Amino acid sequence: GAGVSQSPRYKVTKRGQDVALRCDPISGHVSLYWYRQALGQGPEFLTYFNYEAQQDKSGLPNDRFSAERPEGSISTLTIQRTEQRDSAMYRCASSSGRGQPQHFGDGTRLSIL
Amino acid sequence: AQSVTQLDSQVPVFEEAPVELRCNYSSSVSVYLFWYVQYPNQGLQLLLKYLSGSTLVKSINGFEAEFNKSQTSFHLRKPSVHISDTAEYFCAVKSANDYKLSFGAGTTVTVRA
Numbered sequence: 001g002a003g004v005s006q007s008p009r010y011k012v013t014k015r016g017q018d019v020a021l022r023c024d025p026i027s028g029h030v031s032l033y034w035y036r037q038a039l040g041q042g043p044e045f046l047t048y049f050n051y052e053a054q055q056d057k058s059g060l061p062n063d064r065f066s067a068e069r070p071e072g073s074i075s076t077l078t079i080q081r082t083e084q085r086d087s088a089m090y091r092c093a094s095s096s097g098r099g100q101p102q103h104f105g106d107g108t109r110l111s112i113l
Numbered sequence: 114a115q116s117v118t119q120l121d122s123q124v125p126v127f128e129e130a131p132v133e134l135r136c137n138y139s140s141s142v143s144v145y146l147f148w149y150v151q152y153p154n155q156g157l158q159l160l161l162k163y164l165s166g167s168t169l170v171k172s173i174n175g176f177e178a179e180f181n182k183s184q185t186s187f188h189l190r191k192p193s194v195h196i197s198d199t200a201e202y203f204c205a206v207k208s209a210n211d212y213k214l215s216f217g218a219g220t221t222v223t224v225r226a
Contacts, residue, residue: 004156031212042117042203042216043157056213091157098212101147106156 002026004105006092012111015084021077021108025094032075033102034067037089049075050098079110087112115140115206119217126194127225134189134220136178136204143209146187148178149216151201160202163187174198199224 005024013019025032030051035043036059046059051072060066064082069075079086089109093102120135138144148160161172168180178189187204204217 033212033214035214040218042205042218043214044216045213048212059213093157093214095212099145099209101159101162102214103159104149104157 004092004094004103006090006105006108008108009106010109010111012113013082014113015082017082018078018080019082019110021079021090021092021110023075023077023092023094023105025073025075025092026103029094029096029103030072031095031098031100031102032069033093033095034075034077035091035093037091037107039088043089043091046077082110082112084112086110115144115208115215117204117206117215117217119204119220121220122218123221123223125223125225128196129193131192132190132194132198132222134202134204134222136187136189136217138185138187138204138206138215140185140206140208144206145209146178146180147205147207147214148176148187148189149203149205151203151219153200157203160189194222194224196224196226198222 007022032049034046037043048056049069064080067077089107091107093104095102118137126132146163149157150160163180171177176191203219205214
């Protein structure tokens with residue numbers, strides 16, 4: 001597609017529910033990144049994929065967070081048993097290669113009640 | 114590891130006045146530097162980047178930034194702002210041999226008539 005597409009744009013859910021956030025990168029981009037942005041702060045790195053391989057998940061806060069990119073294109077970030085502290089903007093980015101500039105989607109605003 | 118400090122969280126400015134957004138970084142290795150912009154209700158967009166070569170880089174809408182290695186800075190400037198420049202601006206850095214972006218906390222620019 002023309003740009004990075006994320007869905008849903010907004011997600012409100014009750015504490016304890018699982019959520020899945022989707023990212024569709026720019027066509028042909030092999031590298032995909034997830035970031036999380038708390039209110040009043042800049043985005044912080046969560047995880048990185050090269051094609052379908054998750055090469056770095058050092059930024060995932062705990063084992064409730066997981067991500068996959070099974071066919072090397074669309075990626076899903078899953079948060080299990082959500083907590084209020086998970087509320088944030090979740091941003092996905094893609095690039096044509098590991099060192100290339102990253103292009104971001106519009107993000108998913110997640111609110112946990 | 115890198116870190117980024119954006120020295121101003123809010124910058125109010127009148128239309129047609131100049132603006133400077135300050136960004137300082139810390140890193141022990143060679144870096145690439147970026148400015149991203151987020152317009153109201155939109156996603157993060159890459160505004161300009163420094164990868165190598167000329168230390169002065171320019172965007173298509175009149176912004177410019179200068180990489181100063183000795184002062185570890187990458188300040189963003191525009192000589193005359195428009196109402197449409199109202200947005201949040203993020204400075205970001207990554208190591209030349211890495212893929213993780215480290216962001217500053219952002220600077221909100223509000224342009225008034």
